[in-house]
Amino acid sequence: MKVLIPGPxxxxxxxxxxxxxxxxxxxxxxxxxxxxxxxxxxxxxxxxKMRRHIRFFINGEQEFDMTRALQPxxxxxxxxxxxxx
Amino acid sequence: xxxxARKPTAKTQAQGLRAKRGPRPAGRVAILVATRKGAxxxxxxxxxxxxxVDGPHFLGHIVSHLVLDPRDGRTLLAATKTGHLGPTVFRxxxxxxxxxxxxxxxxxxxxxxxxxxxxxxHTFWLTPAHANExxxxxxxxxxxxxFRSEDxxxxxxxxxxxxxxxxxxxxxGTVQDGTPDGPKMHSIIVDPRDPKHLYFGMSGGGVHESxxxxxxxxxxxKGLEVVEGFDASTPSFHDPHCIRMCPSNPDRLYQQNHxxxxxxxxxxxxxxxxxxxxxxxxxxxGFPMVLHPSDADTAWVFPMDxxxxxxxxxxxxxxxxxxxxxxxxxxxxxxxxxxxxxxxxTVKRQxxxxxxxxxxxxxxxxxxxxxxxxxxxxxxxxxxxRHLPEIxxxxxxxxx
Numbered sequence: 001m002k003v004l005i006p007g008p009x010x011x012x013x014x015x016x017x018x019x020x021x022x023x024x025x026x027x028x029x030x031x032x033x034x035x036x037x038x039x040x041x042x043x044x045x046x047x048x049k050m051r052r053h054i055r056f057f058i059n060g061e062q063e064f065d066m067t068r069a070l071q072p073x074x075x076x077x078x079x080x081x082x083x084x085x
Numbered sequence: 086x087x088x089x090a091r092k093p094t095a096k097t098q099a100q101g102l103r104a105k106r107g108p109r110p111a112g113r114v115a116i117l118v119a120t121r122k123g124a125x126x127x128x129x130x131x132x133x134x135x136x137x138v139d140g141p142h143f144l145g146h147i148v149s150h151l152v153l154d155p156r157d158g159r160t161l162l163a164a165t166k167t168g169h170l171g172p173t174v175f176r177x178x179x180x181x182x183x184x185x186x187x188x189x190x191x192x193x194x195x196x197x198x199x200x201x202x203x204x205x206x207h208t209f210w211l212t213p214a215h216a217n218e219x220x221x222x223x224x225x226x227x228x229x230x231x232f233r234s235e236d237x238x239x240x241x242x243x244x245x246x247x248x249x250x251x252x253x254x255x256x257x258g259t260v261q262d263g264t265p266d267g268p269k270m271h272s273i274i275v276d277p278r279d280p281k282h283l284y285f286g287m288s289g290g291g292v293h294e295s296x297x298x299x300x301x302x303x304x305x306x307k308g309l310e311v312v313e314g315f316d317a318s319t320p321s322f323h324d325p326h327c328i329r330m331c332p333s334n335p336d337r338l339y340q341q342n343h344x345x346x347x348x349x350x351x352x353x354x355x356x357x358x359x360x361x362x363x364x365x366x367x368x369x370x371g372f373p374m375v376l377h378p379s380d381a382d383t384a385w386v387f388p389m390d391x392x393x394x395x396x397x398x399x400x401x402x403x404x405x406x407x408x409x410x411x412x413x414x415x416x417x418x419x420x421x422x423x424x425x426x427x428x429x430x431t432v433k434r435q436x437x438x439x440x441x442x443x444x445x446x447x448x449x450x451x452x453x454x455x456x457x458x459x460x461x462x463x464x465x466x467x468x469x470x471r472h473l474p475e476i477x478x479x480x481x482x483x484x485x
Contacts, residue, residue, distance in 0.1 A: 046193050047193075
């Protein structure tokens with residue numbers, strides 16, 4: 001499925017839009033990490049929690065559940081939430 | 086003609102001490118500057134008079150520490166994160182021309198299905214290990230965690246003896262008990278005589294020692310004061326800001342603490358508050374602690390206003406360093422060249438250091454983004470750079 005990458009993570013993917021697969025959001029992030037090593041840990045901490053300023057939108061709707069089932073036709077947008085300073 | 090006996094000044098004392106000491110390394114110095122918005126390297130000429138700037142590296146990244154491996158003279162590790170992204174470590178084997186992210190950054194053990202598991206917010210401190218342990222590094226994190234790499238910083242493993250130990254977890258407190266940007270593990274020290282002899286400090290959580298490579302740890306708190314009304318026998322209430330081991334005498338430690346300046350001469354285990362001989366108007370609160378490379382009696386501090394609400398600025402807006410040349414019996418003010426008024430900055434715990442030259446070069450970076458140095462052991466200061474972001478750490482490297 002299509003994944004839209006935010007600016008702070010372009011150093012990993014080198015492009016704004018990439019393809020990844022997974023039956024759930026967690027599996028999709030694991031596939032992204034296989035393709036772009038280190039990317040997942042910048043978004044998800046060692047306790048599998050979403051980092052404070054990272055948000056996921058599936059087909060335009062915000063999703064917090066990592067077990068959310070995905071279809072190949074879905075799209076994921078990774079967003080950097082506002083962080084001041 | 087009669088000779089007039091003069092009271093020795095800090096400068097004449099430095100000259101006299103220089104004559105007594107042997108030659109020291111004379112490589113070119115690079116200053117490694119880590120800031121809230123990136124990292125810079127300043128390459129000095131042979132006389133340490135002019136500095137060529139190389140940077141920014143990691144523009145926009147929060148860089149807590151940038152350290153050169155003295156064992157190979159070319160590997161740099163940088164502890165970074167950004168406002169949005171999680172923490173990581175970058176590594177360069179060519180003095181910063183190219184950087185590669187570590188494959189496994191410091192991270193706590195996963196605790197499945199529990200709220201007790203911790204997450205590293207940022208790696209705060211980096212220490213190259215013993216000279217006989219090439220590629221071994223230690224890292225300290227916020228919240229407090231100790232990590233070790235055996236492959237030059239490519240992968241990192243947690244020390245369960247600290248990070249998961251119930252007693253140590255109690256002493257660490259919560260993320261709300263630490264410094265304003267998170268509680269910290271810092272001052273990881275390796276005894277140059279024995280790679281298994283280690284120290285670290287926790288803010289908060291006290292000073293701890295291991296003699297078996299980190300399998301077990303013991304607090305060393307005797308003599309250290311805590312904030313009035315708290316129990317000094319409890320490590321949680323201790324806040325060592327910076328601990329250093331004398332390069333010329335590894336049995337001697339100095340410490341800048343939340344509650345004063347201390348010295349410890351091992352095997353004794355009671356710290357002596359040497360800051361009591363600082364001028365009362367200045368006090369003995371601050372963050373950095375810098376030691377002379379070959380004279381265990383000489384140390385520098387940079388006092389800070391720790392009164393009332395802890396403004397964390399220079400005392401009365403007039404920055405100064407202080408030096409002792411007798412192990413803390415007395416201190417002399419070193420402010421020549423520094424602003425004389427209305428300078429409301431200070432120096433963080435990792436942001437002041439010394440080189441190994443003779444006379445010793447001192448370097449510090451300010452919370453207002455200025456980089457200062459002295460080629461004369463603090464007797465005269467000069468500003469190398471202005472308008473940098475807030476400076477978090479300053480280290481020097483001797484380039485071969």
